[in-house]
Amino acid sequence: MKFAVIGLGVEGRKAVKSLRRRGYEVYATDINTNLNLEGLENIEVDLGFHDMGKIRACDAVMLSPSLYNTPIKEKVKNKLLCNIIEDHKKIYTIGITGTNGKTTTTLMLAKILKKWGKRVLVGGNAGGGFEGYTELILQAKENKYDIIIVEICDMTLEFADQCLKPNLVILTNIGRDHMNHHKTIKNYKKSLEKFIKNKTVLLNQKDPLSLQLKTPKTILYKSYNGKLRLFGEFNRLNAGAAAKAAKILGAPKKIIDSALEDFKPPRGRVQKYKFNNTNIIIGKADNPSAMKSILKETDFEIIFLGTPRKDEKWRFETIQEIAEKPPETLILFPGLEDTTDIALEYAKNLPSKILIAKDTDEILKLLERFIGEYHRIFIGGNGQDKIIEIQDKIEGWRE
Numbered sequence: 470m471k472f473a474v475i476g477l478g479v480e481g482r483k484a485v486k487s488l489r490r491r492g493y494e495v496y497a498t499d500i501n502t503n504l505n506l507e508g509l510e511n512i513e514v515d516l517g518f519h520d521m522g523k524i525r526a527c528d529a530v531m532l533s534p535s536l537y538n539t540p541i542k543e544k545v546k547n548k549l550l551c552n553i554i555e556d557h558k559k560i561y562t563i564g565i566t567g568t569n570g571k572t573t574t575t576l577m578l579a580k581i582l583k584k585w586g587k588r589v590l591v592g593g594n595a596g597g598g599f600e601g602y603t604e605l606i607l608q609a610k611e612n613k614y615d616i617i618i619v620e621i622c623d624m625t626l627e628f629a630d631q632c633l634k635p636n637l638v639i640l641t642n643i644g645r646d647h648m649n650h651h652k653t654i655k656n657y658k659k660s661l662e663k664f665i666k667n668k669t670v671l672l673n674q675k676d677p678l679s680l681q682l683k684t685p686k687t688i689l690y691k692s693y694n695g696k697l698r699l700f701g702e703f704n705r706l707n708a709g710a711a712a713k714a715a716k717i718l719g720a721p722k723k724i725i726d727s728a729l730e731d732f733k734p735p736r737g738r739v740q741k742y743k744f745n746n747t748n749i750i751i752g753k754a755d756n757p758s759a760m761k762s763i764l765k766e767t768d769f770e771i772i773f774l775g776t777p778r779k780d781e782k783w784r785f786e787t788i789q790e791i792a793e794k795p796p797e798t799l800i801l802f803p804g805l806e807d808t809t810d811i812a813l814e815y816a817k818n819l820p821s822k823i824l825i826a827k828d829t830d831e832i833l834k835l836l837e838r839f840i841g842e843y844h845r846i847f848i849g850g851n852g853q854d855k856i857i858e859i860q861d862k863i864e865g866w867r868e
Contacts, residue, residue: 537631557617566621619633646755648782649780675706745841747843774801775804799821801824
């Protein structure tokens with residue numbers, strides 16, 4: 470078979486990788502001319518236009534989820550990969566979406582169901598650290614599964630509704646992220662309302678915006694009150710969602726409690742470390758809603774904050790959340806981009822002392838200095854790769 474991949478963002482590149490790994494011929498195209506072609510060697514690529522002749526000559530098309538509301542979708546709808554390969558649609562599917570907590574909830578639920586003896590396929594959202602929707606569809610064809618758990622990015626709801634058709638949806642929360650896509654919370658809620666229509670959906674009973682989407686098929690979930698090794702009430706809510714979904718499927722409480730008690734957070738997500746009298750909380754908190762949840766837990770004396778991309782202005786609003794509970798010292802570092810100059814402007818009215826750390830080495834030196842002197846330190850913001858690098862170093866200190 471020959472496949473066309475239209476759109477070479479994160480999902481498109483993951484799709485190319487999945488298809489090439491299986492030996493398929495691939496034609497790839499993107500309307501953007503300014504793309505790094507690393508990883509796209511040995512395939513035919515067109516930039517700046519879509520060659521419809523080449524696309525029609527392919528057996529199936531993987532259309533970027535971001536293009537599902539554009540005219541090109543109608544031109545290729547009869548060849549969409551998810552309609553050519555449909556094995557995944559025969560398997561009971563749980564879709565997990567929302568602003569924050571998707572990956573943790575996905576992995577918690579997967580651990581419970583696997584411990585129960587179910588054959589579980591886990592994947593989805595390439596931006597969340599999984600291998601992408603194409604990989605999920607291909608794996609569902611290649612192996613036998615009882616249940617699919619798919620993390621669904623809030624920017625790909627239209628795609629997920631048409632291609633994945635989840636039987637059960639978990640909505641973790643609604644907050645301010647990807648505002649370049651949604652523009653407003655009102656628009657985001659409309660997209661969610663359309664997505665969950667006629668579906669059984671689990672809603673977070675502590676999230677006021679989620680509760681506005683209640684339907685007759687809504688089931689509410691609350692914080693998990695069993696043993697959990699994770700930091701924060703937000704993780705108890707993630708566990709509550711996973712436990713509720715597992716219970717609906719019939720998993721025994723003993724299995725649910727055992728799996729959650731042993732659960733360890735994925736790399737890059739919020740973890741807690743203790744050295745002497747210093748508690749270090751570290752993990753991605755890349756939007757104002759995530760930061761607000763972290764800051765509800767305690768007052769931090771030191772905050773290290775990774776900065777976002779220049780055009781992601783809503784992410785700088787994390788500093789406004791920090792202003793509500795300002796630390797003694799705020800250290801800015803380049804996260805996704807070096808936009809520390811913009812972050813400084815947002816932080817100029819904070820009573821905190823403001824420092825800049827150029828790289829992870831400087832962060833680690835400051836951290837070593839602060840351990841023992843301060844009791845509560847948070848490291849987060851944007852730049853998950855850097856946060857993981859720092860986590861790995863801290864893990865080494867414990868050893």
